Amino acid sequence: MRTIWAISREMLMELIRKKDFYVLLILMLVLLGFLSSQSFFQVQGVERYIRDFGYSLVMFFSFLIAVIFCAKQLPAEIESRTIYPLLAKPLSRFKLILGKYTGGVMVSAIAFTLFYSVYAAFYILGGGGRNFVLLFQGYIFGVMFLCMVAALVIFLSNFLTMSANVALSALLYVVINGFSTVLRDGALMYKGPVSVLYGIMYYLVPHLEFYDLRIRIAHGWDPVIAWVVWAVIVYTFVYCFFLLYFAGLIFKRKRL
Amino acid sequence: MRTKTLLVILFWLAATILIAPRVDVYDHTYVSARQTADMPALVQLLGEARSIVSNMSLLQADLYMHGGVGHFEDEHGIAIIDPENLEEHVDKHKEVKAPEGYVALGEMGYVRPYNILLRMSDLIDISEHIHLQGEDMKEIVPWLYYSVKIDPHNVLAITLTSYYLSEWFGKPDEAFGVLRDGLKNNPDSWQINAELGRMYFTHTGDYETAVRYLSRAYEFLMRSDHDKFEERYVLTYLIRSYEALGQEEKTLPMYKRLNELFPQAAIFQERIRQLSHG
Numbered sequence A: 001m002r003t004i005w006a007i008s009r010e011m012l013m014e015l016i017r018k019k020d021f022y023v024l025l026i027l028m029l030v031l032l033g034f035l036s037s038q039s040f041f042q043v044q045g046v047e048r049y050i051r052d053f054g055y056s057l058v059m060f061f062s063f064l065i066a067v068i069f070c071a072k073q074l075p076a077e078i079e080s081r082t083i084y085p086l087l088a089k090p091l092s093r094f095k096l097i098l099g100k101y102t103g104g105v106m107v108s109a110i111a112f113t114l115f116y117s118v119y120a121a122f123y124i125l126g127g128g129g130r131n132f133v134l135l136f137q138g139y140i141f142g143v144m145f146l147c148m149v150a151a152l153v154i155f156l157s158n159f160l161t162m163s164a165n166v167a168l169s170a171l172l173y174v175v176i177n178g179f180s181t182v183l184r185d186g187a188l189m190y191k192g193p194v195s196v197l198y199g200i201m202y203y204l205v206p207h208l209e210f211y212d213l214r215i216r217i218a219h220g221w222d223p224v225i226a227w228v229v230w231a232v233i234v235y236t237f238v239y240c241f242f243l244l245y246f247a248g249l250i251f252k253r254k255r256l
Numbered sequence B: 001m002r003t004k005t006l007l008v009i010l011f012w013l014a015a016t017i018l019i020a021p022r023v024d025v026y027d028h029t030y031v032s033a034r035q036t037a038d039m040p041a042l043v044q045l046l047g048e049a050r051s052i053v054s055n056m057s058l059l060q061a062d063l064y065m066h067g068g069v070g071h072f073e074d075e076h077g078i079a080i081i082d083p084e085n086l087e088e089h090v091d092k093h094k095e096v097k098a099p100e101g102y103v104a105l106g107e108m109g110y111v112r113p114y115n116i117l118l119r120m121s122d123l124i125d126i127s128e129h130i131h132l133q134g135e136d137m138k139e140i141v142p143w144l145y146y147s148v149k150i151d152p153h154n155v156l157a158i159t160l161t162s163y164y165l166s167e168w169f170g171k172p173d174e175a176f177g178v179l180r181d182g183l184k185n186n187p188d189s190w191q192i193n194a195e196l197g198r199m200y201f202t203h204t205g206d207y208e209t210a211v212r213y214l215s216r217a218y219e220f221l222m223r224s225d226h227d228k229f230e231e232r233y234v235l236t237y238l239i240r241s242y243e244a245l246g247q248e249e250k251t252l253p254m255y256k257r258l259n260e261l262f263p264q265a266a267i268f269q270e271r272i273r274q275l276s277h278g
Helices: A002-017 A020-037 A048-071 A073-079 A083-087 A093-125 A132-156 A162-189 A193-204 A214-219 A226-253 B002-022 B041-046 B049-065 B073-081 B083-091 B116-124 B134-150 B155-167 B172-185 B190-204 B207-223 B228-245 B248-261 B266-276
Strands: B103-105 B109-111
Touching (some): A002 A048, A020 A048, A020 A093, A048 A132, A048 A214, A048 B134, A073 A083, A073 A093, A073 A162, A083 A093, A093 A132, A093 A226, A132 A162, A132 A214, A162 A193, A162 B109, A162 B116, A193 B116, A226 B116, B041 B049, B103 B116, B155 B172, B155 B190, B172 B190, B190 B207, B190 B228, B207 B228, B228 B248, B248 B266
16 A cells, blocks of 8 residues: 555656646636636626536546546656566556556546636636536546546556557547447447447446536536436446456566 | 757748738638738638638537537427427427336437446436526527637628627627628628618617618629528518608519519518509
8 A cells, every 4th residue: 555655646746846737727727717807799697608618628637637647657667667676666566557546546636626626716706506516526527537537548558658548548538428429329229239239339438428517517407316426436436447457467467 | 859850840830820820712802801810810820710610609609509408400490390290299309108127218218227327328418408598598699709700701600699689688789790890791791781771670760771781681682592581581671661761652562572472471462452552
């Protein structure tokens, strides 16, 4: 446990030392401030547009932090050969993967918390109906989203360089968001083996779209019902467990 | 080597950013009104893509109108074609009744209760169909604004924006501003001329100006492809403007034209008879 914490702390220090996070935070403040000050044909009290844009910005920036920080961990350690003294500690490869994952989640969750706090301030201070349950659900779903993204990126970093991993993760995000409904509809509309095939594919794909509460928050819909929130949390943990288990298994067999 | 590559990329990027806004593919006399210099630099940089972005912004306004969820296109379609069938049609979108041992997933179908991911997906997604009402309508304004600003030649965006500003948000002055700017960029648009005419008729009582714009709109309309409903729209406001000015005799040829377009409408025949007999 101590070794995992030590690896995670290193990543956390990296977040503090590097400028990426501060740049994104300032950019977000500037963009949201600018949009809030915009006037559209003298029509007052326009809120949903800022809520919508702000939420997208929070998720996108947090996604960037998670992907960039997680994608560079293993390839950088291998390239600079710092992995050898690390594994000689002694530290099992599974623990190394777990440490990198925990660090990735911590870093992105802290960044997300700060981004989300800024967003929440705009949400609360702006006019219109406020739904604090939904705002809290948005936070929980955001953290779960980052857990999933970090696990996925750590898993992929077994095979890919940092740049390829970042590109593929972004592509996966777009594709999954756009096409998982196609799989769902296929599973529901067709009958027999085709439906089963669609269903299997649907279960295998990591459902990053589950975590997106943008429309609910921006347009003031009702919060997600409680059992679904719990189901999403359980789903995230189960999926991450399998991703990390296989990541560890592959990394264990990898020649360094 | 890396620094050199980076410098080359930066140079080309800078060159593109500096040159792209200066390129105006419409730089000829007919469309001399298309002054790119009036647009913000970022919009200039979009080039011809601004037409696509502008339309996307308009679609976003439509999405906001439906609470961010979108709408059943066929539902709106049938509402226009046959309002009597609307209720029956909407019924088709009601939830499917699941057989025993299954759970219904909205209108999509039904699954076994243990098919948890599909059920979660159904409950996270929003499948309700709403239209914004009252105060909430203002939420579409930013997208209309961007649609108009990004592409000053998007006539649909201009007329829609002015309509919502004047009729929904009580901002006729802003609506006039949008239309006047729109007319500068699209002087031959019958839609903008017609909308200006309608605005003068409805909001100012300046019927002479209304007649001027509507006559011009009719002239441009006749030069372009159009349907009989568009023609009726312009003629109706033109007739009403002439009638408000007390120049009813000028409306006779218009009623005759409307009668040609809609021979079944007894009201036009009646009016022609009245005007013909003084």
